[in-house]
Amino acid sequence: MDSHKFAAQGFDALFKPRSIAVIGASSDPTKTGGRPVFLLQKHGYDGAIYPVNPKADAIQGLPAFPSIDDLPATPDLILVAVPGAAALEVLEKASSRGVGAAIVLSAGFAESGPDGRQLQRAVTALAARTGMRILGPNCLGAVSVRERAIGTFSVALEKAMPLEGGVSIVSQSGNIGSAAMRMLGDCGAGIARFVATGNEADIQAGDAIAWLAGDPDTKVILCCLETCRDASRLTAALALARQAKKPVVALKIGTSEAGQKAALSHTGGLAGSDRVFDAVFARHGAVRVRSLEELVQVGAAIEALGTRSFGGDATPSAAVIAASGGFGVMMADAAAAHGVAINPLTAQTQARINKILPLASAVNPVDATAQMSANPDVLEALVDAALGDSANNAVCIMLALGMEVPRLRSVFMDGLANAARRHPDKVLVACVAGPKDAIRQLSGLGIACFPTIDAAMAGMAALARLEKTRAGGGNAVAEAIERQPLGARSWRNEATAKAALGAAGLPFAAEIIATNTEEAVLAVEKIGGPVALKILSPDIQHKSDIGGVELDISGARDVAAAFDRIMASAATHAPRAEIDGVLISPMAGRGTELILGTTTDPIFGPVVMVGLGGVFAEIFQDTALRMAPVTEEEAGEMLRELKAFPLLNGARGRAPADIGAVTAAIAALSRFAARHAADVAEIDINPLIARPEGQGAIALDALIIPRHGDPQENAG
Amino acid sequence: MDSHKFAAQGFDALFKPRSIAVIGASSDPTKTGGRPVFLLQKHGYDGAIYPVNPKADAIQGLPAFPSIDDLPATPDLILVAVPGAAALEVLEKASSRGVGAAIVLSAGFAESGPDGRQLQRAVTALAARTGMRILGPNCLGAVSVRERAIGTFSVALEKAMPLEGGVSIVSQSGNIGSAAMRMLGDCGAGIARFVATGNEADIQAGDAIAWLAGDPDTKVILCCLETCRDASRLTAALALARQAKKPVVALKIGTSEAGQKAALSHTGGLAGSDRVFDAVFARHGAVRVRSLEELVQVGAAIEALGTRSFGGDATPSAAVIAASGGFGVMMADAAAAHGVAINPLTAQTQARINKILPLASAVNPVDATAQMSANPDVLEALVDAALGDSANNAVCIMLALGMEVPRLRSVFMDGLANAARRHPDKVLVACVAGPKDAIRQLSGLGIACFPTIDAAMAGMAALARLEKTRAGGGNAVAEAIERQPLGARSWRNEATAKAALGAAGLPFAAEIIATNTEEAVLAVEKIGGPVALKILSPDIQHKSDIGGVELDISGARDVAAAFDRIMASAATHAPRAEIDGVLISPMAGRGTELILGTTTDPIFGPVVMVGLGGVFAEIFQDTALRMAPVTEEEAGEMLRELKAFPLLNGARGRAPADIGAVTAAIAALSRFAARHAADVAEIDINPLIARPEGQGAIALDALIIPRHGDPQENAG
Known part of the structure; x- marks a missing residue:
């Protein structure tokens, strides 16, 4: 069916x-x-x-x-x-x-x-x-x-x-x-x-x-x-x-x-x-x-508004008009708060407005001054000029008490009707709280009415967002992903998780598992350079806590000693743990630490998340999230959504990070999570080091948590 | 006069x-x-x-x-x-x-x-x-x-x-x-x-x-x-x-x-x-x-509201009542957004409400369900129960369409009037958008009316804030500060700035100025331990940029070499700069980096600011600001205002910082800025290292910028 x-x-x-x-x-x-x-x-x-x-x-x-x-x-x-x-x-x-x-x-x-x-x-x-x-x-x-x-x-x-x-x-x-x-x-x-x-x-x-x-x-x-x-x-x-x-x-x-x-x-x-x-x-x-x-x-x-539109522009912009400097200021504040641009009108339009109202401030906000209630018939020419200007894709006018004074209402209404009719494609918004029949009349003219300045700016932002997401077909939905089972061995330990994720396109260093001192020494010789040693066990999650991690170790003698310390420590602190060996990896170069992860929403399924490492994600809740899978383009949007994005993009004199490598990793992780949604509850990649541009990214740790709690899904 | x-x-x-x-x-x-x-x-x-x-x-x-x-x-x-x-x-x-x-x-x-x-x-x-x-x-x-x-x-x-x-x-x-x-x-x-x-x-x-x-x-x-x-x-x-x-x-x-x-x-x-x-x-x-x-x-x-009050409570709290679970959810959301607590009603009150409305959810939000429009006379007992409950200091009721249906309006109005009369001290708030005469009538009963749920919660938060700031006499205004001139030598270089600020109570390490290699070596022996060397000059602001800083240097030979490198570098990169010597300081211990500063607002005068160091203040605009001077208590409030405050307070397994030492430093800096407001435009203390509790704080750098641009003030 x-x-x-x-x-x-x-x-x-x-x-x-x-x-x-x-x-x-x-x-x-x-x-x-x-x-x-x-x-x-x-x-x-x-x-x-x-x-x-x-x-x-x-x-x-x-x-x-x-x-x-x-x-x-x-x-x-x-x-x-x-x-x-x-x-x-x-x-x-x-x-x-x-x-x-x-x-x-x-x-x-x-x-x-x-x-x-x-x-x-x-x-x-x-x-x-x-x-x-x-x-x-x-x-x-x-x-x-x-x-x-x-x-x-x-x-x-x-x-x-x-x-x-x-x-x-x-x-x-x-x-x-x-x-x-x-x-x-x-x-x-x-x-x-x-x-x-x-x-x-x-x-x-x-x-x-x-x-x-x-x-x-x-x-x-x-x-x-x-x-x-x-x-x-x-x-x-x-x-x-x-x-x-x-x-x-x-x-x-x-x-x-x-x-x-x-x-x-x-x-x-x-x-x-x-x-x-x-x-x-x-x-x-x-x-x-x-x-x-x-x-x-x-x-x-x-x-x-009917067919009036912002023209699919990414950023809504508005010429704002008020009969008072104060309201103009409030409109500029609210526009800034909601991401509506207030671009200066073109010189021709400014000249046209100053011809209509010599005392007006015509840049944007347009301050028509008290002249507007003394000469209400100027409104039409003013709105017409603003609608005809190309610097913004909308016009927003504050009507304040204008609709509540009968003398002004009829003149304003006619003026707005004429101006709106002459510009049938452009968005015209009025801030007007009443009376209700005036709002109905204005709406009938194709004018969007909002009761407050803040509502008008929030509304324009929402309308433009809607237009954009529909114009572009929305975020590109990544290719349909075929669900596949994931073997339990994949979540056994860090190395198996990395192997599975690495095969799916996540960037990891070449690492070696050592099960005795000799293998550890050979591994270090093969890697060449300082290494990290980490205990490998399906039973030990917090490796540092039991002395299972040694960083920046060089030379055969030190490596052997570190291997022995880790094994001894594990034997003491986790005597019942099954030990798969010690994972030996090259130390990562410099870069910006990110955390990548996936979780499974109980309603909507797999979700992918990215944030900057350290305290950013935790204290500032600075993370971006999408349904998995995402395309690399969407992954880029996620990064740009982070408040801390400037740190990846060369802020404070840092080298810009290899953003392409990071977005590729996010997209790969999201595809993996979608493909194995039946088996995987959660994945943590912490940290992913974003190296300087052109040098890629590298994930240092990986954890796959299976959907233990969901036998029905696991059975599938 | x-x-x-x-x-x-x-x-x-x-x-x-x-x-x-x-x-x-x-x-x-x-x-x-x-x-x-x-x-x-x-x-x-x-x-x-x-x-x-x-x-x-x-x-x-x-x-x-x-x-x-x-x-x-x-x-x-x-x-x-x-x-x-x-x-x-x-x-x-x-x-x-x-x-x-x-x-x-x-x-x-x-x-x-x-x-x-x-x-x-x-x-x-x-x-x-x-x-x-x-x-x-x-x-x-x-x-x-x-x-x-x-x-x-x-x-x-x-x-x-x-x-x-x-x-x-x-x-x-x-x-x-x-x-x-x-x-x-x-x-x-x-x-x-x-x-x-x-x-x-x-x-x-x-x-x-x-x-x-x-x-x-x-x-x-x-x-x-x-x-x-x-x-x-x-x-x-x-x-x-x-x-x-x-x-x-x-x-x-x-x-x-x-x-x-x-x-x-x-x-x-x-x-x-x-x-x-x-x-x-x-x-x-x-x-x-x-x-x-x-x-x-x-x-x-x-x-x-007249004399009704939240009782001076720091946090407003409200029992929220709606005839719909959905509105209850919206009220809980808005309360959370505006910092209004929604405490569960006491067991007695819950029992009382369930006796009145058996199908109601009585915890908080109270969901009266559709029974309220079928039996509007229950409203009085419901509101009375909520007003009499001690778990919250206000009651907020969603009236939705209740005032627009004549049949309901008169019953609701009587019920609210009676309940409000029986609890003349407690804050009673209604979410009601109209009609206007109903709002006037409700206001006359001592009920605060807001047109939306969000407005009601924001309003309660503002009212409680007002009550608190007035009840406590507001933030204690620090003692009156007598203005004093500050000699131009104070802003000559880092050492003179530190001397002036140190005399005012800011914590600096004992530092030594060396003008030749021998003095540098003697200084390091006296300090004992690794040191930092920094060029001292009224003409060089960005010391690192010209190779004027060397960190973590130990031993006579290395210190001498570092001293010579700095002098040579200054001669090359800032040949016209007047050189006052090299400032030699012990390396600071571990701790959390803060930035402290003062600026001069063109309207209100000296202002003191604090933020966490590094990217926090810059990327997340996570700073707190007060008029100078502040008391240590106010300085504590400033710290607690920071989103990053948990990092000072033991988050992520860190040792809690010596907050008392930090607040003392902020207060001292603010008094200095107020006392010398006529001469000082800006002070930067970057960084101040907050050491673990009991170990104090130490400022590593200091810069005083005089009010060059304001000769009139400087002359005073």
Whole structure:
């Protein structure tokens, strides 16, 4: 079965049902089983509504039915508001009757304890067995705005339906999704679909994204995740969205230890590394945002801007305009904080602006001064000049109180409309906090609105990032890697690990294993020059701690003595350890110490990491991380992401390091980790010495930790 | 004259004028000279309003006068809307007539070029000569809400006056201040006074803060600065506010290089280091915020909370409550990001909550689940339980859509009111984005409202920081330092610098200056052990570059050779340098390298800095900075602020460093810099070796850079 097709299967019934039955329907519109009936009628759903309640003849003015079996026709969709075990019975009946999809609104499943978990497993099995798609349980349901298909009890719809538009929301948390839906309205955006996946017994966020990728009403997909229960369904969905050129904006919560703990306790999901989500989103062309507000603002901006773009530029840049020097300063500060360039306008444009406003400062920020509120009609020419200037790929204007003073609002609005119309391809952003109808009007003109300066700059950065990652096809995904088993001998000791990794392309020195003094002396003669001696044993991990390491030893006599000291020390401090010998290696030349490593994320699998050695990675948490495998190009991006990158690149009078050799090593390590993901839990290369340019790199130590704790995977 | 009295002098006329004349009054209420007349009448100012305009008999229904001399009585305050040179004439006339204060609204002064700057100097001189206080020029003016005294043409007042309340605003930028005034209303806060100081020819932001410190209507002072033209006026004002127990919340803009450049170009102020402002605010008990939104939110929260407090705790902590696990996760994430602790509730409270809501997760975050919207009346007991719990010093509740659904709003509001009333001392914070009247109502109940989770956590952190800095009297300001001249010989070379700094308490090794080979050999014998040799010359700064340094030399023969090499090298590479000899020092033992330094901020004067040596300070910008002098306690805080502090404190198996010796050195250096501020521009101690605990610290190099560029100061 094509997994993409499977993921999206059943969603037509969920989002475009021709009939909806509400199981456990209530006459009280504030109850879980009452609100959907109330909302469907209030907002004018034009399909059939079947309240099901064995104790009532009518519910909220509609004829009620005792059970699904009694319905006059098979509904496309059922909403289940009856608790736990009863819900399972309902689902059985519904699937027998051929219902397309079910939304289980009720709680009391995996989130509530062992009994609930068992019940939820039954729901999952039922969906798999019958093919009926199930949303939830313990979820806020789904909404299609155009179809007025309301499968939710969200209070967000009590007052009004959202405006119809192109933004769709996929959220595991119903309340967050529902807040996003309301906030999008305040940002001037309209909604296509809303789906809250709750406990995800069957339908996962990824499935919903996969379907929305093919939904013509959806222009942009916002998703809010606390966990991911199936990595491949999520990544396949992101790939579909990218193919369909649908931007995906992702908010992943549980970034802190406390937040992740809270997320696990209420989702029962796995504790994947938060940083790995960054890597996953980046690789698959989704842009990650850091707050619910940013999610909504960026989503609304994408809808408002339509085809306007930064031209695929790596760095967004903006001409910023304010009617006050102070706001100009704040805009420059925020631009710097978010990596938005503020390039000086061209001389012609500056001259043009100074002709319009003689007192204005026209460089960038453009300070229009109080003249703008005295002569509001100059705004049009000013914005037109900035939009027509080539020095920046966007224009950002601070409207402050401009939209709240009726006299100014109409003049500004006309001016902005005309200027925007004359420059249909360029990004125009307004900082404007209200009123809401003005924001809606501005959005309709193709202007992205953000409530604060900081939000505007963060938003532009996110939009440009999204554009770039999609324009370039995202980071090149390395060639598909065929999984291969890795023999247990590979992780036996340092030498076997080095042999396996060396064969995969990691750079190690030629080393010799000595099992007696004579071999040690011969080895040193062969190597020629000072050497390091290290005990080799599958049972000794911290070699230095037991006196198992001797460095910078020269000459036969000293080498022999060092060999004997190591053996004696091992016999004393690790008497039961199996000893494979002593590994003798040439001392490494000078260079910059790096650490390379791989780990296995419980959700997304093998991950590769690089950092500078010593205290950098530890104290400053200065590491870069990607899904494995990576290409050499991506490995280069990882290095450039490090704050300490200047140290590799010739800072403080150092010779620039051989970066090509380092990126080759990272890529090789990442391929190795991907290939042997079934057997390998973790690899540490510490240190890798990056020598000066042209002299390569060399790894001095290597450790492979197998997936002992995962017999199922090991068996594979 | 008492400078504090002077600073506040004339402000009664500015804020509580019994009569106001508008010079250059216009019949057009959209013009700078027309809007104040319009606003004063519209909003019911009950003093006399005198429009002055030689070309009109009446202005907006009021009798107009040809000039100040023709006014029937001397006004307390004049608003000047006539341009440049004419404004100066007006000010002359006004001061002759005994006007108390003038607000120069017109532009065309220092911001507009050399002529304007000269004109502005004349305004400054006039104020100094006559004692008439002048606000501006090029400013948005002043407003007292209770008195309806409107000395502004701000469009913010066109629709309505702000609510009366206890928040006062001091802003150099009129537009920013005016936006803050409007935004405070949205946050449920009322305004006492607003003043925009513009070009600050006479009245500076500090003067306004000084007066507001004594103003009974002002409960909290918000200030927005782009620059500071007189450090002592600002710091004295902050001290007055602290004495008066008036919280000061400060937004300093121009944090980025681009922002600072923009700020300088339009204020003409000095480029003080942005980080020094941090140090100044921290020392003087003001809390610095990072955005206009945070300024306004924290100000409104202070007004709402009244006497509720965190109990002076160093770390704010909060029980967080949401009706959704997802929002709980977001709250935990944001709390972690802003340093707010989320301690588990006590067992009794957890039991109490589970009795109220059996399905709730009661640890912290408290997840009330969808039960909260189904049974909104449980909110009161829930919040009451959390407020009564001792594990955290605040409660933060996410209201999401709760205030937007009328059915829920009234129940929630009553519940919150009752719970808040029963716990009158504890901080209660709500995350609620609207509607505005609900926010006003909540604020009236003593609940601090923030529009987002992130804002709530950032706000709590700022409030706790403010409370702590004021509770402890802030950082202890070191004893007053008497300024002393420093002889030019002190900065001649490394040895003279070390002698001066050593006498001030900095730790140096006993070193010997050798001027010939024999002296060098004798010196090494006296020192006993390996030595370092360094060229001594007032003309050679980068000693290594010219071969002027030899390290780890032992024995008479090697020392003699090294001495000769250094002298020969100096003769070759710096033939014109005056050579004072060679400095011979014992090699330092092991330890952690630090760099200590002082610089002179152009606004605030001597500043002391510490960072870890090597790449830490440079690549990771990991330094701590304070106004000099600091106490040893403050020096300890500086060290603990460093990200690399764990390296001094025993991380990675290192011996803990002698932190007491390091803090003593920092304090001594800071006193030296303060005492000799008139002569010294900069001091570098690089490195200071922090030895293991109990073994002290030792400085290996010292450089004093005099204030060459500042002959005026040098002469003092």
